[in-house]
Amino acid sequence: MKTLTKAEEQIMHILWDLKEGVVKDVVEEFEEPRPAYTTVATVLKVLENKGFVSCRKIGNTNLFFPSVTKNEYARFQFGSLLKDYFNGSFPKLATFFARENNLDITELEEMLKITEKELESNPPKE
CATH class of the missing domain: 1.10.287 (Helix Hairpins)
Incomplete structure (x- = not known):
């Protein structure tokens, strides 16, 4: 599993809470000033390429949902922290x-x- 950037992690937290959503749903979950629609769409595509997010086409719209659970990612991050900073x-x-x-x-x-x-x-x- 790969480590997420801060922006990717923010979007994953939103998707974990929403369970699924279109780009507009994700954008609306951010506090003001919200990121641009195109920025969120780009990050979601990156997350999809990394295997963290899956996408289902509904008409002309992409419905995104997490492929990795919050627990799976937390376990990975904690394991990395333990190994990298505390010699396991x-x-x-x-x-x-x-x-x-x-x-x-x-x-x-x-x-x-x-x-x-x-x-x-x-x-x-x-």
Whole structure:
């Protein structure tokens, strides 16, 4: 999987929320000042070429929808972050996160409890 540019990621977030849409639908989801219709259409075509978006023709209109789920992309991004910045060590990443966010011991214990509960209900895939 490839990494998305900031613009591509913005459009993917919109499509993940919309589930599907034409260019006009995507443009309307942006805050003012909105990007040009042609800019959004171009980025959607790039996303289609990268395999992140699929397109269905309805008359003269293209209906775009995500080919990659938000979870799949998040998993890829997180894996890249872990590998590229923390040598694949989750404890190093967690330590960095705790230090940067000035977490106290109570917050760290809460994070551990939530993680344990999540792993119990959704065991890791082997």
